[in-house]
Amino acid sequence: MARAAQEVPDAGAVWSAQDCAPGDVEEALRRLLYEQHARDDAHAPARVLNLVVVLDGEWRGEIMNRLEQVGRYHASRTIICAVDSGRTTIDATVMMTVASPSRPGELSLTRERVILEVGAKHLAKLDTIVDPLVVTDIPTVVWSPHGHPEAVDALLHLAQVVLIDSVNEPDVASALRRASELSEGAYVVDLAWLRTTPWRERVAATFDPPRWRDELRRIDHVTVRHRDDSEVAGILLVGWLASRLGWSEGGLLAANGSLRGKAKAHRHDVSIALEPDHQQAVPGLAGIEIGTSSGLTISLDRGPGGLLASRRDGKGHEQRWTVLGASRGEGGILGEGIRQALLRDPAYRRALECGEALLR
């Protein structure tokens, strides 16, 4: 069976220039597409979404590597704005990549990558540089992994989607605040939220059989373990539970590196704890335990081949099994973020609001 084809640069479909204007880059994109079609009409340009990436020039390699690892979820046109603080002019490179090889008679996809070397002085007006380069009528996603909020703000009116990773913010409160602000003007895809997806799916599945569903009303404690820097992922997960189960805000307070507190369910309080797991190597969650007043405890922990699940009833009977699933890795998470840009998840915004309320 054919596995995903590799993306390779299309020889001859590269253009670069120093001290150029956006119009030059736009013309080069158009000309390279014409030339490629003239060389081989089996190539068709992908037209799914534009991805505009604003990054620090010195960390370009790391981000390019992540973009290479997104699997099949490549954007159609990727515009990378590499920021060198002292730069005053714009240098540009345009490259076509093709999925290869195609069989005779079959078409293969072309994707376009534009690299713009820009200076800090360009960021506040970055929209005027990027605007001519995005493909009209398809969604535009902005991702700024190294901060540069002024660039994101400038690009917001061009973009329908902002890709963020709340884990990168200095603290959980500012992460939620920034995500909330961005949500006012665009659809936000938060990689921290996407890291919670398998956990949310499994918690939902655990309580899905009708005989277990009533236990949702009896949840009286939730403990979430997370990598040191991923407290915000834990807050989003608890915010999701609160929003879906109708818990009203209580309050979480920092204590010994953890966040602890209570939320109010209909007839009782729910104890909440978010604890760092210093052994966890990758961003995101390490484990979750949910207990109910009837003595049921379920837990999920990272394990080989999936999540290790456990269910213990009030009589102390315990069952353990593995919920199968491959780790997506950071490249896979980013690819999922790009894919989610085409979808709409109504649960995130409400989880975000509840998460913020829990921290007040």
Place this chain on the structure above:
Amino acid sequence: MAVAEHENPLVEGLERLPVHPTTLVIFGGTGDLAHRKLLPAIYNLAHEGALPERFHLLAIARSDIPDDDYQKMARESIEQYSRQTPKAEVLDKLLEQVSYIPGTFDDDAVFERVKEALGAVDDEAGIAFNRVFYLSTAPSFFAQIVGRIGEHGLNHHPEAEVRVVIEKPFGTRLAEAQELNHRVLSVLDESQVYRIDHYLGKETVQNVLAFRFANGMFEPIWNRNFIDYVQITAAEDLGIGRRAGYYDSAGALRDLVQNHMLQLLSLLCMEPPVTFDADEVRDEKAKVLHAVAPPPPEAVVRAQYTAGMAEGKEAVGYLEEEGVPDDSRTETYVALRLEVDNWRWAGVPIYLRTGKRLGRKATEIAVTLKPVPHLAFEAKGSVGVQPNQLILTVQPNEGVSLSLGAKIPGSSMRIRPVNMEFLYGTSFLSQSPEAYERLIMDAMRGDPTLFTRDDEVEAQWRIIDPILATWDGEEGPLPTYPAGSHGPEEADRLLAPGHRWRAL
């Protein structure tokens, strides 16, 4: 939000909804389909985290091997055919959930062991798993297995769902399909029966519905007033390979027309359903099939391929293929002219053709509109004004293409056809999952929309059966076509004046 009384409030916003714990039982677990499609599809679902939270696979086949050997065989199948490169830790954990029972399908002891194994899985988990029995065996075993399932009380469970997936072909003649339906439905309710036509699991086939019913511009012209004729093509460039045993008893008509191509026809011609509820969709498809009369003999052409050139190499004829009897009269090509006798489609010829060893692999639906009533432009110097053609390509270049007349650049008004193309791959990030992944999940989830209902299967056979009956009474050699060609010349006689087969 308050916790709903009966709904799971945690599922909103989740792309993948929870699926009840399930044991999948594959009869024919060592067969070619399991090896190439089912086991890799199950791995891919595990890899994506899409399998039910708790899952067990039980395989049954004749080979007298222990669990370990079956797990080893499954590992090899997955490593060879999986769409995604397997991850060792996921594969290891999946295989821990795989067990095997050797035996024949007429042996009561086998079904008792199945019953014990299913009970043990439930007991260990403390919850009744749903049970999906997948019949991936020779068709002659279908009725027998379903009968045994009933006799051993495996057809119902007080606390869980029981479903049976039946592979194609569902019968080889109308009477056989009716008898099989009768025997299956004497054990199971129709809602428990999932008859597979894997074409329906293909994204691009489902896209026919999206194309028709999500775009306002096509439905107004989707009728006899605007459409001149329709062609549905399923051309294969390969020969029969090592499948002579199956293919020589089936032939092109049973292999592709009775199921896949009539499904494409019904999706293309059905009325808009009120909702996309499984039975609403299948009701509309069945209505189309009921409106198709069996074609008269002169509206059917069959043929066999002879030696020729394919992909730049010499290719043997059908009768020289390994395992094919010298005097075989099995058709490797068939073309039909059908009509859907209802208000929308009356008088519109619908041409179907399928064949092995044709010049190119292509599955497509071509809808040709009626020509413009008056042409003001001079024809001189034009390549010609052609009627608009809308092509829905299922494979290999999945997409939609619309041919339009356009002016050739220059001082005079000369016209030539050009294509406006939409390629599925250019507009979506996702690689389509394998059809079997979708269908296995739907069966576990309990969504029968993409499976064929009993009345649909019988309606398909009512169209096909008279053709087979006519052929039974015929003698002499069949028309032929050279391997690598576009089919037999005789197929042209099906076409009404002014119509032509599209080049492959």
